[in-house]
Amino acid sequence: MAIVKMNKFTLLSIKSDKDKLLSALQKLQKVQFINLQAEEKLEDDISNKSLLKYNVGEEYEGYEQCLSKITFSLDFINKFFPEKKPLLSMLQDKKEITINELEAIVKACDWHEVYEELKAKEISLSDLDNKINSLKGEIGEMESWVSLDVAPSSFKQLKASKAILGTISKQYESNALKELEEKLNYSYVEVLQRTNQDLYILVITHNCEIELTEEILKNYGFTSFTSDIKNTPKEYIENNLRQIEEIRAEEKDIIAAVAELQDKREELLFAYEYYNNLITKLRAANNFLKTRNVIAISGWNPVDANDELKRAIEEAIGADYYIEFEQIREEEVEQVPIKLKNNKFGASFEGVIEMYSMPTYSEVDPTPILSIFYFLFFGMMLSDAGYGLIIVAAASFALYRVKDEEKRKSYKMFLLAGLSTVIWGAIYGGWFGDLPSYFGIVPPKLLDSTGDITTIFIMSLGFGIVHIFIGLGIKAYMLIKAGDIKAAIYDVLTWYITLVGILLAILGIGGKLGLIMIVVGLIGLLLTQGRSAPTVAGKIGWGVYGVYGITSYLGDIVSYSRLLALGLATGFIANALNLIISLIPSPYKYVLAPFLFVGLHTFNLLVNALGSYVHAARLQYLEFFNKFYEGGGKKFTPYSFSNKYIKIK
Template sequence: MAIVKMNKFTLLSFESEKEKLLSALQRFQGVQFINLQEVDDLNEDDDKKELWKDEVGEKYSIYEDNLMKIKFSLDFINEFFPEKKSMLSMLDDKKEISLRDLEENIKSNNWNQVYEELKLKERTLNELNNEITKIEGEISELSGWRNLDVSTSELVKFKYCTAVLGTVAKQYESSVLADLERELKYSYIEIINKDNQDLYLLIVVHNSELKNADEILKGYGFTSFEVDIDMPPHHCIDENASRISKIKEEKKSLKASIEKYEADRDKLIEVYEYFTNLVTRLEASNNFLKTKSVIAMCGWNLVENNNELIKVIEETVGEKYFIEFEEVKEEEVEEVPIKLRNNGFTSSFEGVIEMYSLPKYSEIDPTPILSIFYFIFFGMMLSDAGYGLVIIAAAAFALYKSKDKEKRKSYKMFLFAGISTVIWGAIYGGWFGDLPSYFGIVPPKLLDSTGDISKIFILSLGFGVIHIFIGLGIKGYMLIKAGNIKDAIYDVLTWYVTLIGAFLAILSIGGKLGIIMLVVGLVGLVVTQGRTAPTIGGKIGWGIYGVYGITGYLGDIVSYSRLLALGLATGFIANALNLIISLFPAPFKYIAAPFLFIGLHTFNLLINALGSYVHAARLQYLEFFSKFYEGGGKKFTPYKLSDKYIKITK
């Protein structure tokens, strides 16, 4: 139960063997490359270099282009025919296929033809959409002139007159009409249409008065309408609407024709994973250095896999390689990737650690201790055995459905959380609140959540003290392990003496022992907490300030009262829901009660389970980790086969 031991390897081989090596290491899935190209002295002139940066190669752009085409095809199919998934589909594992079968399937995969056909359909759809947009623009332009019962082409045939079509702002209606009638003696003015903003006018004016008419209209911001159509606008609008209907039918038919490509989705997914593997393989070269004939690789791998790694290399390139393994150096601790390994119970809670931060390689894995307290705290905060049984059933079903290792870790965590909830629910006597009492049943209980609040409060603080003391103990262990025995005494033992003395004095246990320990501890803190200050005054000042840290410990301990608060909240809300349901009058109660019970208690379960999940983690992150844990480790992410859509096995 710890951080898996890593070492660094350096691998040299002929460049001609690189592709085979990368393929074999990708199947091995056990190395994480280090980027050698970040070395500063590689920026010298080419004629002075002995090492060059490796490159992805010419095929990279081809593979990337293929990936873009395949992604387009998948997205295009999913746009019109999304993959149908049930509510339980999140429990389904990815389809598995061996690398050998995948490579065989690719040989007969007609993905490129599918892409070309789908691309043609996309172009056609775009053209149809553009045509609709264009026609709708024409309709919009003509809509205000629908009442005009003559084509614009007819209006240009007058010999001695000129017909003018256009709009002015509606607010000028009375004034523009008055000015036109007053100034023009030989004219015809007709209001074709009105809307909220504009006045649509037809003005037929004698050519001798045309200039005068233009001056009047210009003063009112007249906008002329100069569309040339050979039929009345309403006929043109109706014809365009008919054209849009036909285009939409064509689009509908075209979309229906895409349905047959649903059968190609799995083939496209397979080829996507295939080319992703090839791209990943080529991108790995961005980490390497080379000479004219030799390629240099460097990376991290598990110490226990050293022999297996050598075996893989030998099976691939024979004796055409050199490999060297190095233990982790002190200056490399920050860069070592982290892989955790714990037993079945503890590993279920690794996700809680990852949400915060993985430990550094020089730290210890806090998961074993965290898992115990998270198990206790979650159940104590949810604290209803009925809800616990529901969680157990849901988690057990998820575990039955899923074989994926990472998913199973999360499901197992909730299974254990459900077990803890049942235990604490039985201790408090809560089974869907006080539901048994409505049937004349009084379940046994060790603690009464309504009458033993003070006891539960003390129990919560007791868990807090134990939790924090263990955190301090881990800090002391880490300091002693690093050879800093004095720091362990100054920063851990003094706090143990101070806090234990304070508890004994407050609880009046052990006579004067508590007072003595408290005084000794406080003096020790004053003397030691400012030891790094350069002056005596600074040492004393920082020492006194260090004593102030006791308030932080007291605040941390009080923070564990949330174990009481959330546990009571779950129970009281459940009791209130049962009361609400019981108040419904008969016979409606007997009909509605089952539905109300399921709905209301499901809501209560979800809300309080979320609260328990968050606050159980919070107690670890703020109160526990702050005593010893730094974190900042980077997860071990080996160079491996792609698994975005399907899982490829060796």
């Protein structure tokens, strides 16, 4: 129940064995590479050409192109025919296959032909879509002239006159029309359409008045419109709409052809994983350095996997290698990737740690303590045995269906949270609120959530005090382990004395002992909390500030009252829902009550389970972790197979 002990390895191998070596390490899945190309101390060697950066080369680009084509194919199929996932898809494991089986499947499939066919269809659809957009644009252009009952091209046949089409702003309508009527003697003016902003007009004027007409229109900001269509605008629009319908039908035929390629989706997924793994393998080489004949590899691996690593290398390339393991140096502590190792109970709660931040290599793994208190707090806040049974049943079903270890961790956590809820619900006597009482049943209980509020409140604060004291104890352990015993005394023991003294004084236990401990503790804090300040004034100021920190501890302890508040909320809301359902008059009650019961209690369960999940984590992150935990570690991510769609064994 700790952070897995790591070491650093340096591996030298013949360059020609690189592919075999990478394949072996990929199967081993217990090595995280260090990027030697980014090491500052190697820059001089690189610049002097004694060491060279390993580049992936043209092969990598080829695989990238293949992966891009496969991704396009999957996206294109999913665009029209999204993969139908079952309702309980989250309870389905990925299909498992070995890397050799995967390679055989991909080499036998015709994903290249599928891509070419889909690409051709994509180009065709794109061309058709452009045609539709062009036709729609022409329709939009002609819609304003739909009242024109002659073809615009016919105006070219006029000899002694000229037809002018265009728009002017509607605000000039009366003045423009009046002036045209007064000044033109041999012209015809027709308003074809009015909009909120513009006036669409047709003016047919004799040749002798063309200049005058154009001058008048120009004064009113006239915008001319020209077109060579040989139909009336209405006929032109109808013709374009028919063409759009024909193109839509053609598109449907192409999409129907895409539907026939849906059964190729699985082959494409296999191909994706195959090439993604090849890329992953080549990309790993970006961490290496090389000479003419040798490659240099460095990385992290668990200490207990050293022999396993050696065996994997020897099985892959024989004895032509050199490997050296180094213990973690103090200056490397922040760089070491973190892998947690806990028992089955604790491991279920590792996700809570990862949501916050992994510990650094020099810290203590808080999972064992966190798991116990998270288990207690979740159930105490949800506090209904009926709801707990539902969570247990759902989590048990999920564990029965799912084999993926990462998913199982989450489901195990909810199973344990559900068990805790059943226990606390039984203690409070809550079974879907007070449902049993409506059937004349009084379930046994140790605490009454309505009558023993003070007891539950004190118990909540008691859990908080123990939780915080354990956090301080971990801090003391870390300081003593680091050899800083004075800091353990100044920063932990003084707080223990002060807080215990306050508790004794509040509880009235031990006579004057509590008061004495408070005084001793406060004096200790005043004299030690400013010890790092360079001046006397600074030491006093920081000492006073350290004493003021007692309010933070008291606030943290009071924060645990949420264990009472959320527990009461769940029970009271459940009771209120039962009361609402019971007030439905007969005979409607017998029909509506089951549906309302399921719907309302499901809502209450989801809302309060979410609240319990969040607040149980909050008590860990804010009240517990701030006593000793810094975090900032990076999770151990070993070099392994890509498993986006398929799990490779």
